[in-house]
Amino acid sequence: MARIPTVVPDVAAMPDAQAYVGRPVLWATPSNMADTTNALLLGRHLRLIPVTFTATDTIPEAVQSYTYRIRWVSSPGAQYVWVGFWPLAVNPVAGSVPVQEVAATLQFVTGAPIDGPVYWRNVPAPPGLAGHGRLPLSPAVGGGAFRAALTPFAQTGWALPIDPLYAGPRLLDLGLNQAADVEVTLATLDVRLYSGIVIEVFRPEVT
């Protein structure tokens, strides 16, 4: 199968003269070109979808139970979906342990599921519940904007969903749904999200 080179070749590094009419064709020329083509289509052009959920800090910082959506049309080369977000989940008061959760699901915009959900929680999930990851918590100190400045970061990591028993956050699997109108929903329980990002992933080493 095709590969994406570790070091993305620079288009400008390939001199025009190497591809001129009448030149003897070196095998390295088309080989370089194939590398570059793949890097552009499958590496650089995998889509990057930044989303801002909260644009202002004049609103209360109360945590939310809400479903955020990051929507896009998947690119021709995408295989997996990486998700990262900046949450505000305030450390619960001692003695009470309410579940704070973010559940990420990949689906079509029509609502038909594709993969997931994977979870981040502040408490361990019951055994057998796949996709548990630790939700990073903010300290219950400060107020307003100060607390918002301390938002941590959570992400799926780059692990592949190879073993169905694997219980950590992982890449969401796009399957054969390239060039499709899809979205990642981030359903929260007592967590506010400030921003999120989706990065499409191509994993040549496993295809």
Add this chain to the structure above:
Amino acid sequence: MARAIPALPVVPAEPRRFAPRLPILSGQGTVPADDVGHWRDMAREVNLSLATGNASVVFEQWWTDAQFHVNSGAFVFRTRVAIPPLSGYHTLVRLSVWGSTPAAGVVRFRGINAVSLVDIALPGVLAWTDSIGPAHLAVVFAGAPSYEEITIETTGSCQVDAIKMEYLDINTGGFWPALDDALPAGPVPGSAFGANPMDDAEVGVDKPLSSDVGINILNNLRDLEARERVYLNIAGFDPGLIAVDEVIGAFPHRLTVPVLAARQPKVELTVAVYSVGTGGAFDLYVQRSENDSFHDISAIPPGGDVATITIPATVAGWDFFTVELTGGRDFQPCPGYYHGLTTLAIRPEFALATRNVQSIAMWSR
């Protein structure tokens, strides 16, 4: 002549099939044993990149907490956003609204530089409502103005939670992605490198390799590499937008982005800021990578990789700056073609009261 956009799935070009022992001929390599150079595969893959490369979301903003639930009896201005125009075939953005209306709510989008307008009537039940092609919003073509400004107005009762803007893949005949489609013959509009989509016949089996195909592929790849990519886009919303609002206020707005490996030249971000300069010049700090001041952004050492941009005392206008995107400490190992993840963040200088930035966008070329 069909400049074919190949149907999905695409088999990417395989560099090892160009090994020296193999005859270098044109042709299509759909048969594994047919190791004859695969020029046609590569030509089609490049066409696919021209049609789809960098089509992506250029703006998505959510206004939770019912911030953007508004009523008016006529169209009223609500907020604005800047997006980069793309070279190539992209001159339209699809608009999507996640919202509903109890009574005749309409969201109006205006492309200021392109002088275009699209209305989206909201449904009674919360859902995505999209502009329908080909009546997407026209935006300026890459070239003349270096950005497109889109303003958002509403009338009626609008309960808007999210607005999204996206350049779609080029799908001229409506066949793609299930069937081959075609790009128009001729140079790619706006290409700085004279790029041309390639016809299958140019790389047919009877063609010698050196028939200008190679140089054309190079030019096409250079054109693709030069396209824009949006890294961050925030549009604040403040009913009325009067005097000094605190959109993009005290706390940093952050986003994590990947940095590509070995990119030359370095990725440069264009930072577009819309501000209302009621208080004279003021500074914005742009954090370019994760560093010791992770929880705060400070221009004071050891603040690290922070760029300070100074907003002049412009009254209600866009200002543009350039900041180099540098690789930061990795959050996690990333696939080989990424150098790692880095944090982009932006916030105004704390010391000044003129926190009156309304919209910010960052994009690369």
